[in-house]
Amino acid sequence: MSAGTHDTGSTDNWDWGAVADFMPHFWDGVLVTLQVLALGSLISFSLGLVWALAFRAPTRLVRWPVGLLTEFVRNTPLLVQLFFLFFVLPEWNIQFSAETTGTLAIGLHYSTYTAQVYRAGIDAVPVGQWEAAKALSLSYRRTWTAVILPQAVRRVVPALGNYVIAMLKDTPLLAGIGVLELLQRSRLEAAQTFQYTEALTVVGVAFILIAYPSSLLLRALERRLVR
Amino acid sequence: MSADTPLSKERPNPAVDGSELIRFDRVVKRFGANTVLDELDFSVASGKHVTLIGPSGSGKTTILRLLMTLIKPDEGTIKVGGAYLTHEEKNGRLVPAGEKHVREVRKNIGMVFQQFNLFPNMKVLRNITEAPVTVLGLPKDEAEQRARDLLDLVGLGDKCDAYPTQLSGGQQQRVAIARALAMRPQVLLLDEVTSALDPELVAGVLDVLRDIAHTTDITMLCVTHEMNFARDISDQVLMFDAGRVIESGPPEKIFSDPEHERTREFLSAVL
Ligand SMILES: Nc1ncnc2c1ncn2[C@@H]1O[C@H](COP(=O)(O)OP(=O)(O)OP(=O)(O)O)[C@@H](O)[C@H]1O
Ligand SMILES: [Mg+2]
Numbered sequence: 001m002s003a004g005t006h007d008t009g010s011t012d013n014w015d016w017g018a019v020a021d022f023m024p025h026f027w028d029g030v031l032v033t034l035q036v037l038a039l040g041s042l043i044s045f046s047l048g049l050v051w052a053l054a055f056r057a058p059t060r061l062v063r064w065p066v067g068l069l070t071e072f073v074r075n076t077p078l079l080v081q082l083f084f085l086f087f088v089l090p091e092w093n094i095q096f097s098a099e100t101t102g103t104l105a106i107g108l109h110y111s112t113y114t115a116q117v118y119r120a121g122i123d124a125v126p127v128g129q130w131e132a133a134k135a136l137s138l139s140y141r142r143t144w145t146a147v148i149l150p151q152a153v154r155r156v157v158p159a160l161g162n163y164v165i166a167m168l169k170d171t172p173l174l175a176g177i178g179v180l181e182l183l184q185r186s187r188l189e190a191a192q193t194f195q196y197t198e199a200l201t202v203v204g205v206a207f208i209l210i211a212y213p214s215s216l217l218l219r220a221l222e223r224r225l226v227r
Numbered sequence: 228m229s230a231d232t233p234l235s236k237e238r239p240n241p242a243v244d245g246s247e248l249i250r251f252d253r254v255v256k257r258f259g260a261n262t263v264l265d266e267l268d269f270s271v272a273s274g275k276h277v278t279l280i281g282p283s284g285s286g287k288t289t290i291l292r293l294l295m296t297l298i299k300p301d302e303g304t305i306k307v308g309g310a311y312l313t314h315e316e317k318n319g320r321l322v323p324a325g326e327k328h329v330r331e332v333r334k335n336i337g338m339v340f341q342q343f344n345l346f347p348n349m350k351v352l353r354n355i356t357e358a359p360v361t362v363l364g365l366p367k368d369e370a371e372q373r374a375r376d377l378l379d380l381v382g383l384g385d386k387c388d389a390y391p392t393q394l395s396g397g398q399q400q401r402v403a404i405a406r407a408l409a410m411r412p413q414v415l416l417l418d419e420v421t422s423a424l425d426p427e428l429v430a431g432v433l434d435v436l437r438d439i440a441h442t443t444d445i446t447m448l449c450v451t452h453e454m455n456f457a458r459d460i461s462d463q464v465l466m467f468d469a470g471r472v473i474e475s476g477p478p479e480k481i482f483s484d485p486e487h488e489r490t491r492e493f494l495s496a497v498l
Contacts, residue, residue: 129346131344135336137358138358139362
């Protein structure tokens with residue numbers, strides 16, 4: 001893919017004009033990526049919690065299938081899952097846009113990782129906390145919501161944050177089912193103008209510009225939560 | 228576990244007292260091959276302060292944990308306030324109790340742990356009000372008033388808004404005592420509540436407990452290595468060895484003139 005064979009003017013020199021032309025499309029891509037990331041995180045955070053609670057369910061009838069499902073999803077490639085949802089869901093008469101399907105897939109995939117994170121956080125709550133809750137006759141529900149989860153979640157925010165960054169770096173996979181996220185949008189633009197250097201550089205910078213503030217935000221959150 | 232013991236086979240307990248609050252009847256508890264409690268019988272009368280003493284591993288903590296339903300007996304029955312703790316009567320037979328029944332009976336029991344076990348995510352006040360509000364259904368302001376009164380009682384009236392980690396061990400343990408009392412239990416279980424504390428903080432906690440013992444009618448079941456404290460507050464001392472009560476009596480008797488050789492050995496080792 002050497003752009004230089006197609007374009008004589010701007011192979012060696014950086015072309016700010018090309019960057020300027022490209023920017024409007026670039027923003028469209030950024031928006032899609034941010035949407036996928038935000039919703040995907042939300043799905044993975046909440047679904048992961050559901051899995052983690054199911055791991056501790058009193059009955060094997062819940063623990064078993066959930067354990068199997070999450071192991072399966074965690075150990076197969078995200079791209080395969082994307083294709084699966086994209087091509088199989090319509091056969092069951094479930095019609096989603098590519099972006100929605102992609103967001104669901106990435107959220108589901110990462111929920112199996114966040115589930116492990118939550119599990120570790122829950123296991124790290126000292127057994128004395130469970131015993132104190134029991135000694136006070138707190139209900140099952142209050143024990144989880146008022147005692148165990150607030151302590152578990154606090155511990156796992158940094159680890160969850162790492163998965164947000166990992167998820168961001170996986171969003172380009174959604175191009176595989178035709179989602180015009182940041183990279184795909186930029187690649188298509190560049191394919192018309194052959195100014196790959198500019199486009200891809202801007203994309204790389206954009207990923208850093210999203211990732212870095214996100215991690216700062218998470219660190220601030222962590223400081224607030226960890227006592 | 229022989230849970231389906233017919234009621235008719237229930238044996239009269241020699242230690243029966245008209246106002247008994249706690250009664251262990253032939254309780255057996257094993258951990259694997261290790262029989263920790265071996266057909267243990269004992270009862271505690273309402274309002275009494277009973278101290279359990281005995282060598283390490285003799286089963287003192289196990290008794291308190293059974294009462295708190297943190298563990299289940301392998302055999303025998305436990306009654307609290309006349310109701311079976313881990314069993315329910317159904318059609319004249321004893322069956323393992325449902326969670327609802329256990330919770331109902333357990334509400335009469337409060338426990339203070341060696342490691343305090345305050346909830347670190349809640350401020351002191353909420354540590355104390357959480358259970359009264361969500362379990363007993365007390366209105367929030369009433370629960371808070373009760374909590375403030377209890378904090379005054381344990382000498383921490385100014386710590387409502389602190390987080391547990393901002394307190395010393397002795398202060399945390401006093402909050403834990405207030406938290407247990409806020410449920411107005413009939414029985415307070417205390418398991419070596421000062422042994423995780425720095426020596427200079429022990430006296431403060433023991434003073435609070437003495438105060439509670441002398442000014443309330445709460446029943447106390449207390450495991451401690453603080454023999455002076457035991458002598459001060461106890462109506463009765465039970466000497467344990469190998470999962471059985473080998474001697475019991477008022478503290479003056481047990482501490483100054485024990486009958487049993489094992490008791491003498493134990494006391495000379497700890498006093
Ligand atoms: N969860 C458990 N699993 C296996 N064994 C246990 C368990 N809890 C207690 N034990 C055993 O039961 C016996 C009695 O323990 P317990 O904690 O009741 O003794 P204790 O009288 O409180 O001793 P200490 O004075 O050291 O606290 C010990 O031999 C102990 O090893
Ligand atoms: Mg013990």
